[in-house]
Amino acid sequence: MALQEVTASFLRRVRGQTGPLARAQRLQCQRYASTKSTSDTQELEETSFTQASPSTSKFPKYDPLARSRKYTGKLPPSRYQFRPPKYYRGPLHPHQPPPPSDPSSREFIPGPFSLPRLKQTYDSTTAPDLMTLAYVHHPPGYTAPKSPPDYDHGKAPRLTSPIVHCEDQEVEYGWQDIPQVERITVHTFVKDATSDSARLHVAGMVLQAITSVRATSHAVKKSLAGFNIRAGQYLSVTSDLKGESMHHFLSECIDVVMPKIKDWRGVKGSSGDGSENISFGFTAEEVALWPGVEVNYDMYPPKMIPGIHVTVHTTATTDYDARLLLGAMGIPFYGKFIN
Secondary structure (H helix, E strand, O other): OHHHHHHHHHHHHHHOOOOHHHHHHHHHHHOOOOOOOOOHHHHOOOOOOOOOOOOHHHOOOOOHHHHHHHOOOOOOHHHHOOOOOOOOOOOOOOOOOOOOOOOOOOOOOOOOOOOOHHHHHHHHHHHHHHHHHOOOOOOOOOOOOOOOOOOOOOOOOOOOOOOOOOOOOOOOOOOOOOOOEEEEEEEEEOHHHHOOOHHHHHHHHHHHHHHOOOOEEEEOOOOEHHHOEOOOOEEEEEEEEOOHHHHHHHHHHHHHHHHHOOOOOOEEOOOOOOOOEEEEEEOHHHHOOOHHHHOOHHHOOOOOOOOEEEEEEEOOOOHHHHHHHHHHHOOOEEOOOOO
16 A cells, blocks of 8 residues: 555656645655755656657668678688588599698698607708718719610620619719608517417507507408418508607617617618618517517516517618618618618
């Protein structure tokens, strides 16, 4: 009831009643106030309901198409987000994928995040030394003499004779032709895996520990009854190293493992397949010297650590150049060099 009286009193004040009775009510309300009150309408809060609506003529009409035509500059980079196509549809297709070095490419691989010490030594010392050793100065106007025909012990010359590279042969490099390590393949064959597959799992764990690259198992293609091998059995494991992992593996092999091997003479000078690839191996006892295996030696079952074969693929043109490159990196060679 009291709330209704207050509401009715408020409405009467807002409407601004006139007359002696309304004037007396206002005086009665102001009698107890400390200051004189202003007009009743000024005490109310100003809102949009008490004001007239603004005129629409003050606001211009918005046309997005006309605004876009006026803008001739380049939009910010965020408006040009490009998603490469999922499939390559040929060189004549209008949508071509970006190069793998572009961060927006699907083939982009971030890195390298560190520079191995062996790579630094190659760039600063080994590559300039190889360039200096192979430098041959030719004065202006020099013409290379024609090589004589190859004779076979006094017989008629063979026009299709193979080219034999000698140790004393002068090899000339350009600044783009300096040999370098391209990739490394680490392989092991577990012959006992025919009866116990656990040995193959241990071999994969060892390769992954020393190379930091996931190993790949391979199946036998042909059956060999003499060795009790059937086609389809998985008996070998391989790891292919490139980039940072390749340099880290080769650095551990040269600086850590090889100096620990007792009475080790080095790599045979006859190593090389004629395709500028140098191969060497380590026994099971020598593989256990790797830091990745030595720190967790108790994790592997006894007598299950396999031996490994290491093949270093280079960009050299001869086996002699490949041995010269690896020798400059720290791998010793002994015996007769066969090219």
